[in-house]
Amino acid sequence: MGFEDNAAVLTCVGNLTADNKEEVIKHADKALGMGIACLAVGLKNVNFLDSSGIGALVTIKKAAMARDGDVRLFELSPAVEDVGRWIGLRKMFQVFSTKESCLESFQDAIFN
Numbered sequence: 001m002g003f004e005d006n007a008a009v010l011t012c013v014g015n016l017t018a019d020n021k022e023e024v025i026k027h028a029d030k031a032l033g034m035g036i037a038c039l040a041v042g043l044k045n046v047n048f049l050d051s052s053g054i055g056a057l058v059t060i061k062k063a064a065m066a067r068d069g070d071v072r073l074f075e076l077s078p079a080v081e082d083v084g085r086w087i088g089l090r091k092m093f094q095v096f097s098t099k100e101s102c103l104e105s106f107q108d109a110i111f112n
Contacts, residue, residue: 006106007036007038007039007040008028009040009041009042009099009103010024010027010028010031010040010042011041011042011044011045012024012041012042012046013046014048015046015047015048015049015050015053016043016048016049016053017048017049017052018050018052018053021052021053021055021056024053024056024057024060025056025059028064028071029063032064036069037064037067037069037070039060039064039069039070039071040071040072040073040074040099040102041057041060041072042073042075043074043075043076043077043080044074044075044076044077046076046077046079046080048079049079049083049084054083057071057073057092057093058092061093070094071093072094072095072096072102072105072106073089073093073094073102074095074096074097074098074099074101075097075098075099076089
């Protein structure tokens with residue numbers, strides 16, 4: 001996890017499943033505990049996303065929104081794009097093609 005432009009940047013690698021969803025939530029909780037409620041999540045290197053992984057993303061989004069922030073996704077892998085089409089991922093999250101555009105989106109946002 002890194003920090004840029006008053007947002008936390010989480011980059012997921014490998015599979016995002018029941019086996020590691022708690023790790024993603026833990027990193028997001030760390031940022032939220034530091035008062036950073038804007039979370040940019042990179043999914044370029046995610047090979048597989050299951051319902052538990054989606055649940056983890058929704059969990060951290062709810063936690064961020066409760067702190068007047070948001071979770072936004074960037075650089076979706078083809079595997080995530082495929083699953084995302086089936087479940088309507090773009091209806092739940094704002095999705096950006098680059099990390100930079102994702103971070104810029106937080107600059108103009110008004111939360112609450």
